[in-house]
Amino acid sequence: MHMKTIVKYVLLDLIKNKTVAVYTIVLFILSFSVLGMSGNISKGILSLLNVTLLFVPLINLLFSTIYFFNSSEFIELLLAQPVKRKTMLLANYTGVATALTAAYVIGIGVPVMMLAFNPASLMLLLSGVFLTLVFSAIGLLIFVIFSDKTKGIGAAIVTALFFTLIFDGLLLAFIYSFSDYPIDKPVIGFISLNPIDLGRILVLLKLDVAVMMGYSGALFKKFLGSFIGIAYACTCLLIWVALPLIASVRIFRRKNL
């Protein structure tokens, strides 16, 4: 059995899935109304950025976790076939990640390309897609670590909360306590530890609100605004996709089903 076949079946299943459809439609309506309501394109993109940062991690993480747990019987069935565990797991991930990415690209990407096409909106799309990939990969990791679905969902909620809220709170506490020291570089380092922050700053630096980030903003812009900076941020995000996947494959290989 090939990877392609499994991806095909997962995708076919997800197309019929109501949650994905609702997610797409909600994003689509939201972006059209946000971009239509605020006459200012830059403001519209800022609002969509807020939507992306708040909902994309949470929904993708929860949905992928629940979906993997729900298809555990399907997975067990597949493992009865002559297929490597690694191939099977990655195929499942590819299917889910493709469907969710498509949902984001249709929901946010299409309205944005139609109504507000500029470098910032392209960057928003890129960040959104990356966040989708990262958080569905983390969903997979949660699935292979926890054997119990309830515990898995709990872990997904805590993880989403950690990256959207708690991490930034800790970062603020760090900045607050070390504000007397030159902390701009460590801060860039810390930002790399949170995919949501990376995505947010990539988009902000393309918007003209970036100047408001002041002196340290200038430093960030000098680094993250340059081609090398963007490449660095994208590499970080790619690592954020790869790490949970590698970990999942390793754990799953030894997992007793």
Place this chain on the structure above:
Amino acid sequence: MKVQRLRSTQILLLTILFLFPATGFGKLFKVSSGSISIQSAINVAHDGDTLFITAGKYLQHDIVVNKRITILGEPNAIIDAVSKYQGFLIQHDSVFIQGIQVSNTGRTAVTDMAGIKVINAKGVRIFNCKLINNSFGIYLQNSTACTVSNNLVQSTIANEINGGNGIHAWKSGNLLINNNVVSGHRDGIYFEFVTDSKILSNRSEHNLRYGLHFMFSNNDAYSKNVFQDNGAGVAVMYSNHVLMTDNIFTHNWGEAAYGLLLKDITDSKILHNRFIKNTVAIYMEGTTRVDVKRNLIEDNGWALRVQASCSGSNFNENNFLGNSFDVATNGTLMLNYFDRNFWDKYDGYDLNKDNIGDVPYYPVSMYSVVTEKIPPAMILYHSVFTNVLDEVEKVLPTLTPDKLKDDHPAMRKIAL
């Protein structure tokens, strides 16, 4: 009846008397690029004569005007100072200069090279001149009651060091600067020790530093000017009794750009201006009794940055729309008063329908307090965490200065 007729005759006579010295009674000298130099024409002229400069390029410089004469230029009469010298040096009262173009003055650090320089003179009028690519455009030094109108002052300097100001006035009084367009200089219009003067309906844009720069200049007024895309906006410093009305401050956008920067200003008024899309619309430091009334403050990064060193200022009936932060301050003590403004972020209610919100509005957000204390925290701008913080603080103010509030926020946009 008889008395009245006599009066109108008198007026007619007076008008003729006033008009003729400038054009009629004096001699008219015509200077063209082939004939004698402008300087030698001036040397033979007498008070009240007129110099007519025909179209053409004049490679002449440091033309000293030491008589009460009128200098008129045909369109395209261009004085070129070959990037080494100055243009006109006016050293006599009541000189009238119109329609001349002065280009390419020198740039040195020793003297301020200017296209048209007025030195120790009264009542000089400079109308419709073009000053292109000069170090300083028009330079008024120790002069009073001069008028600078309808001039175009343009330059393209690369940095602040070798560039001068568009219209520069030093130790002068009773000036009128109106309808000029100034761009590409260090400061568009610069006032130092200038009193009782008016700056009206000018346009100052794309200057490297300030659109308008005021230092130690009291009792001045500026109205109906447009300040756009200047490196750092407009700065008014160490002055008192300055009246700022009906100006537009727009798109002064950058790391350290302000719509209007006020430093050590007392007893001044900012009325009916528009501040649109500036990084900081109004920045105030060490100001006393400054009234900010009926302005439109829209789409700025910070609408107001009022440092704790300001006191006795009133902010009334302004519209605050679409600003990222409404007010930022660096202390908890607040000796300024906000009342009856419209804030688009206000979400209170109005039970008695008098168009005034029943609960006060606190314009300083939690996050703006945090970033004012520790600027690197700006890295968390627009993150979910800081949005949540702001909402929590709105319900239960703890960190934000509780004295800084608008007790009577307007429910609807104020018609300005």
